Amino acid sequence: MSPLHLSFCSAFVLSGLGLAFHRTHLVSALLCLESMMLSMFVGLTMWPIENQTPSFTMVPIIMLTFSACEAGTGLAILVASTRTHGSDHLHNLSLLQC
Amino acid sequence: MNPHTTPVLAISLALGTTITISSNHWVLAWTGLEINTLAIIPLISKSHHPRAVEAATKYFLTQAAASALVLFSSITNAWATGQWDITQLNHPTSCLLLTAAIAIKLGLVPFHFWFPEVLQGSPLMTALLLSTLMKFPPLTLLLMTSKSLNPTLLTAMALASAALGGWMGLNQTQTRKILAFSSISHLGWIAIILVYNPKLALLTFYLYTIMTSAVFMALNKIKALNLSTILTSWTKTPMLNATLMLMLLSLAGLPPLTGFMPKWLIIQELIKQEMTPAAMAIAMLSLLSLFFYLRLAYHSTITLPPNSSNHMKQWYTSKPPSTPTAILASLSILLLPLSPMIHAIV
Numbered sequence: 001m002s003p004l005h006l007s008f009c010s011a012f013v014l015s016g017l018g019l020a021f022h023r024t025h026l027v028s029a030l031l032c033l034e035s036m037m038l039s040m041f042v043g044l045t046m047w048p049i050e051n052q053t054p055s056f057t058m059v060p061i062i063m064l065t066f067s068a069c070e071a072g073t074g075l076a077i078l079v080a081s082t083r084t085h086g087s088d089h090l091h092n093l094s095l096l097q098c
Numbered sequence: 099m100n101p102h103t104t105p106v107l108a109i110s111l112a113l114g115t116t117i118t119i120s121s122n123h124w125v126l127a128w129t130g131l132e133i134n135t136l137a138i139i140p141l142i143s144k145s146h147h148p149r150a151v152e153a154a155t156k157y158f159l160t161q162a163a164a165s166a167l168v169l170f171s172s173i174t175n176a177w178a179t180g181q182w183d184i185t186q187l188n189h190p191t192s193c194l195l196l197t198a199a200i201a202i203k204l205g206l207v208p209f210h211f212w213f214p215e216v217l218q219g220s221p222l223m224t225a226l227l228l229s230t231l232m233k234f235p236p237l238t239l240l241l242m243t244s245k246s247l248n249p250t251l252l253t254a255m256a257l258a259s260a261a262l263g264g265w266m267g268l269n270q271t272q273t274r275k276i277l278a279f280s281s282i283s284h285l286g287w288i289a290i291i292l293v294y295n296p297k298l299a300l301l302t303f304y305l306y307t308i309m310t311s312a313v314f315m316a317l318n319k320i321k322a323l324n325l326s327t328i329l330t331s332w333t334k335t336p337m338l339n340a341t342l343m344l345m346l347l348s349l350a351g352l353p354p355l356t357g358f359m360p361k362w363l364i365i366q367e368l369i370k371q372e373m374t375p376a377a378m379a380i381a382m383l384s385l386l387s388l389f390f391y392l393r394l395a396y397h398s399t400i401t402l403p404p405n406s407s408n409h410m411k412q413w414y415t416s417k418p419p420s421t422p423t424a425i426l427a428s429l430s431i432l433l434l435p436l437s438p439m440i441h442a443i444v
Contacts, residue, residue, distance in 0.1 A: 012170055077155050
């Protein structure tokens with residue numbers, strides 16, 4: 001495992017653990033999702049350089065576009081749930097539990 | 099909502115599903131999954147009710163994390179093997195990550211908690227989309243990689259899905275939650291056969307789609323969100339209620355109806371693969387879900403409890419019959435005699 005591979009894998013795993021275990025604010029969950037996406041962006045950018053495949057250099061841009069769309073949707077949901085539930089605490093989202 | 103929004107969302111849903119099921123490259127498959135997730139969120143939170151917004155939040159968080167995990171597993175595979183082909187997922191770590199990610203997307207058992215809550219917070223037709231169309235792209239990815247998946251892990255998850263889906267549906271009175279747990283236990287039947295016979299898993303999913311669409315559309319017709327509404331709806335649509343009982347028994351998998359066909363074929367295939375204990379366990383576990391299907395079926399027919407009812411009788415209003423509901427109901431009741439042909443086509 002090269003140092004580059006190790007760095008983006010550990011960034012992904014750490015932000016995934018943050019998403020899974022730090023469950024107070026919706027904003028921090030969205031930030032963890034964004035850092036997962038950014039670590040994968042690093043992985044996707046470095047892959048064509050390591051493998052000398054320049055035809056692949058379009059893919060990180062596509063991925064970044066979709067992660068930006070996802071972040072926008074996340075912020076819209078943040079605004080909507082703050083307006084309906086009063087705050088962005090995740091423990092307020094308990095109306096639907098059985 | 100702007101009248102142009104619904105066609106745009108419908109086209110996006112069709113586009114995302116088509117991209118994912120026809121792609122051969124991991125990035126394109128991930129793109130289709132993202133388009134699907136982004137297009138269904140306005141449909142869930144269409145009514146700006148707190149419950150709808152909460153369902154959209156939960157759906158967004160789980161699906162975004164799961165699709166990030168899908169892309170990460172394919173990046174791991176590409177760094178290890180140097181190719182992006184979906185059918186050649188050879189790296190063992192990325193196989194495990196992909197199984198976990200697809201299980202989150204589908205709602206298989208260790209990751210199933212979001213599914214009943216999202217279904218409870220969304221309207222009935224969106225719930226129909228969530229339990230049929232939204233499960234098709236992840237299931238396709240699982241089918242395309244089925245040669246390299248871990249059979250022990252999938253069998254364990256399948257048995258746990260059938261058990262927990264049946265068990266947690268027992269004390270529900272909300273129809274959408276009952277149908278969510280029925281979806282979880284049907285996913286258990288799909289996942290147990292996936293490695294051994296992918297065609298049969300696809301056939302099971304098609305038949306489950308037909309049966310659950312018929313039930314959702316019938317419930318949408320009588321506007322029944324909980325059991326007591328079904329109890330008084332026999333004055334409103336008597337024929338639909340009798341058909342609803344048959345459709346529910348078909349969903350439970352009783353012999354003369356369609357739902358028996360996938361269970362029959364799956365148990366036969368499992369016994370051929372010398373997995374008789376797993377076949378016996380999953381057949382026994384489907385009895386748990388039979389209990390709540392039977393309760394829904396009791397409520398949908400005239401079988402009232404012998405005490406006086408507290409609910410208002412509903413007026414009989416003449417409504418035009420719905421052709422899709424009729425077609426789906428006939429298919430979900432009468433397809434068992436055609437099972438050799440269907441088995442040969444799929």
